[in-house]
Amino acid sequence: xxxxxxxxxxxxxxxxxxxxxxxxxxxxxxxxxxxxxxxxxxxxxxxxxxxxxxxxxxxxxxxxxxxxxxxxxxxxxxxxxxxxxxxxxxxxxxxxxxxxxxxxxxxxxxxxxxxxxxxxxxxxxxxxxxxxxxxxxxxxxxxxxxxxxxxxxxxxxxxxxxxxxxxxxxxxxxxxxxxxxxxxxxxxxxxxxxxxxxxxxxxxxxxxxxxxxxxxxxxxxxxxxxxxxxxxx
Numbered sequence: 405x406x407x408x409x410x411x412x413x414x415x416x417x418x419x420x421x422x423x424x425x426x427x428x429x430x431x432x433x434x435x436x437x438x439x440x441x442x443x444x445x446x447x448x449x450x451x452x453x454x455x456x457x458x459x460x461x462x463x464x465x466x467x468x469x470x471x472x473x474x475x476x477x478x479x480x481x482x483x484x485x486x487x488x489x490x491x492x493x494x495x496x497x498x499x500x501x502x503x504x505x506x507x508x509x510x511x512x513x514x515x516x517x518x519x520x521x522x523x524x525x526x527x528x529x530x531x532x533x534x535x536x537x538x539x540x541x542x543x544x545x546x547x548x549x550x551x552x553x554x555x556x557x558x559x560x561x562x563x564x565x566x567x568x569x570x571x572x573x574x575x576x577x578x579x580x581x582x583x584x585x586x587x588x589x590x591x592x593x594x595x596x597x598x599x600x601x602x603x604x605x606x607x608x609x610x611x612x613x614x615x616x617x618x619x620x621x622x623x624x625x626x627x628x629x630x631x632x633x634x635x636x637x
Contacts, residue, residue: 405428405430405506406428406429406504406505406506407426407427407428407429407504407506407513408426408427408470408473408503408505409427409502409505410423410425410500410501410557410560411423411424411500411503412500414499415501415520418501418503423447424500425556427444427470427473427477428441428442428443429442429456429470429473430443431636435461435633435634436460436461436580436633437461438459438460438461439456440456440469441455442454442476442477444473444557446557452478454477454480456472456473456476460577460578460579460580461580461633462603462607462633463579463602463603464578465537465540465568465578465602466516466517466537467517467564467567468564468568468578470504470517470564471564471565471568471574472574474558474560475561478555478561487548487549487572488549488552489529489548490548490550491529491550494529495553495554496528496529497521497523497531497556497559499522499523500520500521500560501518501521502521504516504518504537517535518536518537519534519536519560519563521560529548529549530546530548531546531549531563532546533546533547533564533566535564539602539606540601545566545567547562547563547566547572581600581603583595583626585626591625591626592627594629595622595623596621596622596624606632607628608620609637610635611624613637614628
């Protein structure tokens, strides 16, 4: 399960006391095209729930998954509307952070991605977002958000959309990453380096766990890739 939280202030200062919202993203159907159960709770408000269906695993940014989960909860089964342009009366936030953690058996979360979104000095309703994640690295964006009421879930989703797509609404869904295979000695294999990220790194980590004593090979078995797409890790 992924646990997403947003907080007032910087990442190093996050705590339950300054938490603005939480979002849990858990498997309902663990398949290459997965279905996720969603549960979101704002600091002031009731819990919202939903499902994100047929999402391709290991095929895009973690932030893409987070943005689509938020959109499905806030705008279920409909297009995300454009955001309002800022004016002197719009709501604003000075600085917030977002953490995306993987739930561990120990109960402690492993940080997979984080973001900081800060108001540009002297410009009400204008922000700079810096998003980082484990495999795909860092992205930045500057954007405007002019809602008269600060909806932090919507605000985070817009920041992600600007960083990933250069617009305030969602772009195209990622497509499932499937390798081109060749047959070697009767076995379907593929070139691992030919995989797009984040599938390549995710698959290599999976192989390292499954075959800890083996040296990584340039060619991998297609059935190992299928097993990887069905693996919870």
